[in-house]
Amino acid sequence: MSSTPDQDAPEALASPAAAPVDDNIAIIARQAIVDEHRAVYGYELFDRSTASDAHTAASDAALLFNALSYAGTEALVGKKTVFINCTHDSLSGGHLELIHPEKVVLEVPPLPDGAAQEEIDGRVPTLQALRERGFRLAFDQQSLKRAYTHWLPLASFVKLDMMAFKPELAAPLVKFATTHSKATLVAEKVETAEQYEMMRDLGVKLFQGFWFAHPSLVKATTIRPAQATIIQLINLVRKQASTAEIEELLKKDPTLSFNLLRFINSSGFGLSCEITSFRHAVMILGLKKLFRWAALLMTTSRAGGAPPAVGQTAVVRGRLMELLAAELLSPEDCDNAFVVGVFSLLDTMLGVPLDKALESVALPEPVMDALLHNKGVFAPFLDLTRACESGDEAAFAKAADALHLSNRQVNWAHLQALAWAESLNDE
Template sequence: MSSHSDTAAQLPADSAQPSPEATEAQNQVVIARQAILDEQRTVFGYELFDRSTAADAHTAASDAALLFNALSYAGSEALVGKKTVFINCTHDSLAGGHLELIHPEKVVLEVPTLGAQATAEQIEQYIPTLQAVRTRGFRLAFSQDVLRRAYSSWVPLASFIKLDMQAFKPELAEPLVKFAQAHSQATLVAEKVETAEQYQRMASLGVKLFQGYWFAQPSLVKAQTIRPSQATIIQLINLVRQQASTGEIEELLKKDPTLSFNLLRFINSSGFGLSCEVTSFRHAVMILGLKKLFRWAALLMTTSRASGSPPAVGQTAVVRGRLMELLAAELLPPEECDNAFVVGVFSLLDAMLGVPLERALETVALPQPVLDALLHNKGVFAPFLELTKACESGDDEAFARTAEALHLSNRQVNWAHLQALAWAESLTADE
């Protein structure tokens, strides 16, 4: 039975796919960053702004989405490297579970004051929330409004106070800086600095950090996202709520390449703060633990669209992954089979993301043998990938050549391919 040449008919026609340009635009997160510099004009950190949503749609959910996108998608090293990140927060988002996923040393939370109408009681009621965030290791930044008498209880919690150069007359700069220095331990940041004169005035008063158009316009960092279907994320959330085993959760991650890609990319981002790279799904699940995994899945749910990438591409990727895993099981040790699965699943990332494969793979930590197979068609997994593609395309010559090179019979390969197709079918039937 030569099933390998029949399966090409089951694969999607190219005409059904959106264009790469349309996919790329739909999957893009746009984050603006503006440098915050020290007196030597060295970058101290970056303030991030989400440019993917309307400017006025600043909510607890959009705060969470910005942090999530910044740490997961914008290839954190390209976005912020080892620098400190300043992110604007609503008061609601300070109590959000998403902060549990972030390494506090990396992030300064910019907290607004409550406005001129706020009563002393309203101001006081936020103290426990602010203190709790500080206790967890986050630093807080406030505007100069925190220097008003009504906010005196907030001032000791400030790591940074930002002085808006557009909000006060030049002659008030000195008394304002001296007051802030006398009443707080905070580092002062002169923001919206637009002239050399403003910079020199504030530097001469002992201000240490500067931000504004005189130094740098905000630059845009575009990140490709690849979102799992909401049905899959719900499955993950349900597994976590049922306190499923690591093995069961790993199975779900293996079903959905977009889910596993997101998890590996997130857990290896600089914001997560790990000292070693995580390259296996099981390791990722064990490091996160169920509570954080639930937070991560819930965040992914809120930032994902109703539909993920075209399902046919994901389906093909899953078949590839399973087929490679089954073929590798005939010849390689068990620990290598997981990597074979990853090679198969991630071999279609370019189609899913609408960007070249090399660019897609820059954003996720993978073992070198996996990268060798995907990018250079070399190493232990390369012949398995070639055989898998031959099964898919119905290329008899390539099929015969690669099967022979691996000492696999037609019957072994065809049987594995049928099993992989059946496995992929059963996954979609579960939803």
């Protein structure tokens, strides 16, 4: 691999062939797109999670969803522009409604050779609608052909494949593209210094290829809710359920609520403030986008299967902390106490240290203090909750005494939490 300015790359695997096929692993290849100074402008992303090379509307949606939800764009691409390859079917997909248009460039392929002119021109309204929504479009050098005359004015980027034309055609192609469009040109598949220098001297501003950086594989561990829970969420949304009802479902399944908070706070969603509560997340998304999100989550989750025992324990912890906090704290603090309990087992769910797990989800500072440092207002409640699980009578007595709660109060709350968690499985 050649030298590259991409010094902060996450863990990369040796090669695509080495990538394991695992329901809980999203593997995304990224290749840097650099400017004439070799500073990273953005990254093109490719799905490497499956053994198949099939590129479909569903795989487009899954790639974008995984990149923004599971891997977290901060780890994957930081603040850089994301280039995503699209099929024409995926350009009208609902998953694009979940994405902040300024964050993503949609790479649109030409139609198959032999496509009728009416069919090529027939795609223009879809492309125009995407531009009007704020998306930038990238075409390859096929868009410089006469058949694509009506596409070219819609291009924000035109990618020139260095393997697809002879060096003597470079200057005419660049001149034609700059004369007939306002697109930024990208020289791709640049493999030699000579190719780079030739295109740079012709005024090309962006470059991509092995001479700069080979694609690196980013491995993102995922936690995915049971499909039955996601279907419950979809049904609630379809019947126009209240925010309170939807929030109640999110509180039942820590994997569902974790994925929602992580997604809505990803840079791809484009919010200027962090969302730290389930209720706020539901209100910000709205029912239409919540439905889109749940549908995408379902397509990328495993079929069947009950939540693992650790998820059940997390729910009990959350409910117990909420009930204990109700004796002493405000309603808002009770909500946060629930979050502390539910997310206290994320390290076990994800198989990574808790601080790393929490990097991709926004939580209030007192919640983070309790989870990471065992400090602050919620720490004594978490200690007591853990003591209830351990059977250590001395630890239980010490933790209960610290909160001035009687054995009867704590035992009643614990029984209520266990019963509540058990009732969730019966619904």
